[in-house]
Amino acid sequence: MDFSNFQKSKNEEIIKKHIDNGVKIVDVSNTYIDEEVEIGKGTILLPGVILQGNTVIGENCQIGPFSTIENTKIGNNTVFKNSVAMDASIGDDTTVGPFAYIRPKADIRNHVKIGDFVEIKNSVIDDGTKVSHLTYIGDSDVGKNINFGCGTITVNYDGKNKFRTVIEDNAFIGCNTNLVAPVTVKKGAFIAAGSTITDDVDEDSLAIARCRQTVKKDWKRK
Numbered sequence: 650m651d652f653s654n655f656q657k658s659k660n661e662e663i664i665k666k667h668i669d670n671g672v673k674i675v676d677v678s679n680t681y682i683d684e685e686v687e688i689g690k691g692t693i694l695l696p697g698v699i700l701q702g703n704t705v706i707g708e709n710c711q712i713g714p715f716s717t718i719e720n721t722k723i724g725n726n727t728v729f730k731n732s733v734a735m736d737a738s739i740g741d742d743t744t745v746g747p748f749a750y751i752r753p754k755a756d757i758r759n760h761v762k763i764g765d766f767v768e769i770k771n772s773v774i775d776d777g778t779k780v781s782h783l784t785y786i787g788d789s790d791v792g793k794n795i796n797f798g799c800g801t802i803t804v805n806y807d808g809k810n811k812f813r814t815v816i817e818d819n820a821f822i823g824c825n826t827n828l829v830a831p832v833t834v835k836k837g838a839f840i841a842a843g844s845t846i847t848d849d850v851d852e853d854s855l856a857i858a859r860c861r862q863t864v865k866k867d868w869k870r871k
Contacts, residue, residue: 798824
């Protein structure tokens with residue numbers, strides 16, 4: 650038996666074991682599961698799922714379609730669609746994707762939303778926080794119940810060293826915000842859209858860091 654046929658036969662055995670344990674696999678011919686992977690009862694795997702290494706997935710999750718998960722722990726009742734995760738942790742009742750990239754040392758906790766085109770690296774995202782779209786969070790400690798507007802970036806690298814960003818509970822980060830580390834946004838603070846934040850923001854305060862709009866009336870193109 651050549652390698653490809655051996656691998657196919659082995660994968661079919663693994664898939665059968667998980668089906669017998671209560672995992673629902675929609676398309677067995679388009680699903681790959683490593684032998685070490687653990688999957689909880691009631692979890693659904695949609696087509697195009699690849700589960701590798703020491704991955705552990707809880708009960709009643711929905712994984713896929715077209716997702717790769719490697720050496721990652723996922724809790725119960727979590728939805729993970731069209732995304733990639735490696736060497737990370739994702740909690741219960743959380744949604745990830747589509748098109749999210751969960752990189753090593755990401756610790757995403759419970760009731761969190763990680764939306765489309767979001768990248769998380771070496772960061773804690775605590776309970777109830779929403780990172781809905783087009784955001785990069787790297788080397789950060791993010792508290793509970795925080796809302797990130799579209800286009801937020803934690804600016805963690807100055808060309809030589811990397812620094813951490815801290816965002817405390819119940820803060821609000823407006824769209825197109827740059828948080829230049831090292832920086833702390835304290836509890837309940839509000840960052841106005843379009844701001845570039847370089848200094849710490851006090852608790853329950855509003856930070857605005859952008860130029861004022863100038864409108865020149867009766868202007869004509871030369």
